[in-house]
Amino acid sequence: MDFLDDDQHRELRAAVGAIAARFGGRYYAEHARAGEPCRELWATLGAAGFIGVNVPQEYGGGGGGLAELALVSEELAAQGTPLLLLLVSSAISVEVIAEFGSAEQRKRWLPGLADGTSTVVVAITEPDAGSNTHRIATTATRDGDGWMLRGTKHYISGVDEADALLVVARSGQSTAGRSLLSLFLVSTDAPGLVRTPLPMDVMLPEKQFDLHLDDVRVPAGALVGEEGAGFRQIFHGLNPERITGAALGVGLARYVLGQAASYAQDRQVWDRPIGAHQGVAHPLAKATIDTELAALMTQKAAWLHDRGLPAGEAANMAKYAAAEAALAAVDAAIQTHGGNGLSAEFGLLPYWGLARLLRIAPVNREMILNFVAQHSLGLPRSY
Incomplete structure (x- = not known):
């Protein structure tokens, strides 16, 4: 095992650190106190190719893996500018869409996720489910050639910065009686989707939201991967x-x-x-x-x-x-x-x-x- 960064990782760390240092801890602290997203830093990192360092190259990304994304996340924080949005948009959403998304979904979302011009956040947590994903109550039912989503999500980060949500919903039941989950890409301006900011005492640039999905209809192409394989x-x-x-x-x-x-x-x-x-x-x-x-x-x-x-x-x-x-x-x-x-x-x-x-x-x-x-x-x- 080599415990030292290789040349590529050293260069990546230095480049990310140089950008983050131009903003610095004062920039982060001011945005955290005001509850304002660090949009300028995000856009600068995206234009330089670091937001999508783990997006496949064919979609405009860096072609790296999680090791590179973790390095970006660490170095940003080490310069006093941690970005929680990386955890949901660049980590969860990129990894899921790149692995399980259809050709159309990858073509639609990955280029924007690569350059930071698009963000996709994750809607999984619910008021009565917490850590028990099997108790998710949000439902997805067939509606003609599409799906109808109904339910409530709780403590969803960065909705105000996102173009779409990766929604986890119960779409059926297994023979053993357990919920079958499916994933859906839902636009944040979809009719029937209502977001309510959650007041927080903690100082963070990122905001938290309650989401209410009141008969939100999505097309068949919104389903990510295989129906029922969402878990x-x-x-x-x-x-x-x-x-x-x-x-x-x-x-x-x-x-x-x-x-x-x-x-x-x-x-x-x-x-x-x-x-x-x-x-x-x-x-x-x-x-x-x-x-x-x-x-x-x-x-x-x-x-x-x-x-x-x-x-x-x-x-x-x-x-x-x-x-x-x-x-x-x-x-x-x-x-x-x-x-x-x-x-x-x-x-x-x-x-x-x-x-x-x-x-x-x-x-x-x-x-x-x-x-x-x-x-x-x-x-x-x-x-």
């Missing part, structure tokens, strides 16, 4: 979401640790830098160790996915480790700054909200522990 298809995208989410967490941790180390070098109390005191240095050192360990598991998970190998275990472990590392890093960085850690001047608090969110989504830490207990240790299923 398998969506999980082909959820592992990439967890891996890019882990990469974002790693980059976020690296950014705030860099800020904290710089502050601890410059800030002097009792005639020496505060970083000389172990009470300040050790939490930062421990967070750095945890961050590097999470980075290794993230690289492994992306490597497995790109080779078509089972990546669920590694993806879950990477997301867990990165979320814990990011939250510990932000907390240590804020503590290092003392009262300045809560000031707008130093801009750390928006990153605490994002790091705290990573413990919950995508997939909360308790469900990851359930997964590892059952699948890695062979313990009885607890839920």
